[in-house]
Amino acid sequence: MPEPTHKLKIALLGCGQIADAHLSQIARIDSVEVVAVCDVHEDLAYQAAARFNVPKTYTNLDRMISEVRPDVVHITTPAHTHADLSIKLLNAGCHVYVEKPFTLDATESASVLAAVEFSNRSICVGHDQLFDPMWLRCRDWIQRGLIGKVGHIESILGYPIAGNFGALVAANPNHSVRKLPGGLFQNTISHPLYRITDLMDEDQPKIIGGWHTQPEYDFPTEMQLSFQGRTQSASLTFSTHIPPQRITRVYGSKGSLEIDIDAQTIRLNKIAKLPGAFAKLEVSWQHLRNASWNFANNCWRFAKADIHYFAGMKGLFETFYGSIQNGTDPPIPPHQIHRVTQLMDRIFDHCREQDGTSRINNVSTTPNQEVSKCL
Amino acid sequence: MPVIATVTGATGFLGRRLVHSLLEENDLIVRCLLRESSDTDALYENVPVIARERIEIHRGELNDKKFVEEHFANSDVVYHLAAALGGSASTMFLNTVIPTRQLLETAARVNVGRFVLISSMGVYGTQTVKRWGTLDESTPVDPMPEKRDPYTFSKVRQETVAQELSESLGLPLVIVRPGVIYGPGRSAVTSRVGLPLGPMVIRMGGGQQLPYTFVENCAEGIKLAGLTPDMSGEIFNLVDDDLPTGKRILRLMKQQGQRIRTLWIPRGAIGPLSRIYEWYSNWSEGQLPPVLTRHKCEAMWKPLRYSNAKAKHKLNWKPKISTEDGLQQTIAG
Ligand SMILES: NC(=O)c1ccc[n+]([C@@H]2O[C@H](COP(=O)([O-])OP(=O)(O)OC[C@H]3O[C@@H](n4cnc5c(N)ncnc54)[C@H](OP(=O)(O)O)[C@@H]3O)[C@@H](O)[C@H]2O)c1
């Protein structure tokens, strides 16, 4: 049922690092207003509210819900809290936007999605790069048949361990991220993984590869996986040896695309039509045209003030809010959310198996039949 | 009974100089609360073996109440220096404001004699001071700290929290607000001089005094704020005499053979430029982040004079190292 078209009241739970991105992107959307922020630490709630002009702060979620009655709550707390908080908020009648990773495992994911059904509220997971302008263009070009049928996807995440977050995790053996079933990867591989699942038809492909621990660390820091489906394959690389980067290459029957989310460029490589030596000229000419297109596109976007690091987040928020206001389907279908969580479970189980290490949590990796039915 | 001075942040740039300065006092034990990962090499550097015996090292987390309580017990004075100097606003609050709240509560519980909070001179709002006017302890704190950089915002909040808790818990509190601390190991070219742009420094104005303090002078002032009797409730600014200007620092560096490329923005242009930048940042919804706003520029580069009269008078503090010597030592590395 469509919601009344008043400005949606948004509240945010968890005023840490990523909360800043949420609050700055929500501020760019006219149809909503942030009415409150909540954090277990009053000082963190205070700083977020002060910087983003939010009228109310809370340290107690129940109080926030009962006093401000938000339409939507953004959950930007650490991963291990996502499931319980989502269920609580859904049951309290709020729509929920939850940061990635959706939950710790597929069992939790199933419970949250069951609560979505039960409460008749919407949920959205922070797979925001799917709404990045370059990703949207990639999907558009694929749909227009520019590279033919997608056969292989290569997804890369550069993540120097000496960076802000990596260094914190490395320095502290008790860091909450280390205790996640998939360790550092649980917190980081959602983005490169859903860039694969977005283009891969097969729900649960075969997994090959594993993770690796560098000698100077006591937890796995590298990951190299291959996914084999019936008609498509993919690879995921998480490397601490390269600078931060988010690159995807999509190979089709007629050519390939390289999407660089940081550089905001998309490169099209068509398979040459001309024969022999002429093909070399044709391909270079294509590259030149493509580079000019990217340059012109980014100049134009800069002039329009359309270059924002978290542009995908804004796009996803707007689509989610729109779906609530218009009573339409949420932007990321529940079965896709569940599928990524299941795949993550399988990845971590597989890596542990390769590694000979045991599970930290009792994670179920077979699709939960009951939930699969209701999705 | 020896005086027990407990120090957080003792391994830092300032903290280790404070420890060295405290060790100059006879009959004083310095108790350092460090993280597991803290490196003590520089802390022990140049400390005579006999004095080393008066350094106690205890490792743990500042948010571990038991750990802090155990080591705050019997402390005559706690010098709280540990703080985050970089990162996002939430990181700074997490590492600066939240531990301060917990440390003050614990200090009050175990009856610490005095809590010395190391704040920063950046907390002042310069709106009420005229150009070339004097900024001293009577100048109000910035009423809009959220519009400043996250570090300054966290330091303002840290002070507010400390003052509220000191009052409600009856804990004697002294606040020290050092200017920009420089010395060997930390460049004298800071954002007060200008902004880095690739290999260049954009010099902002350049003729205005900079609120600088040489690290050893600053450590001495902090020590006195903890040990001079009857100072509860006081606030002290620490800046040196004969304050340098950005122009002087850059000239000295060039004289000493350092290659440094600068681009000069005249003082008169800073205001209009910051207005244009701020407008663009707002209009573009943050395509360029609001790093240069009128509010920030005023706080950083407004031409002011800085007074250290109160610290000199009440603490009997005197910056021992002259600015000339301090800059020479710093540039030499
Ligand atoms: N530098 C300046 O220009 C300036 C000016 C005015 C005021 N201040 C203030 O002076 C104080 C010291 O500054 P500094 O320049 O010496 O900084 P620094 O060199 O970065 O030292 C910071 C110290 O704090 C410790 N620390 C940081 N976060 C901590 C945490 N979460 N738990 C425990 N310890 C923590 C660090 O320990 P590790 O060794 O373990 O990292 C280090 O000992 C700060 O309060 C700062 O705000 C500095």
Ligand SMILES: NC(=O)c1ccc[n+]([C@@H]2O[C@H](COP(=O)([O-])OP(=O)(O)OC[C@H]3O[C@@H](n4cnc5c(N)ncnc54)[C@H](O)[C@@H]3O)[C@@H](O)[C@H]2O)c1
């Ligand atoms: N989309 C992205 O690109 C992106 C980037 C970074 C992080 N994230 C995700 O966002 C989430 C948060 O990460 P972060 O780096 O901001 O973490 P953080 O630790 O900086 O912030 C989490 C905040 O939540 C608060 N909190 C914890 N439990 C709470 C509770 N029960 N109620 C209220 N507040 C609570 C903490 O006090 C903290 O302030 C994680 O799931 C992470 O994977 C997403």
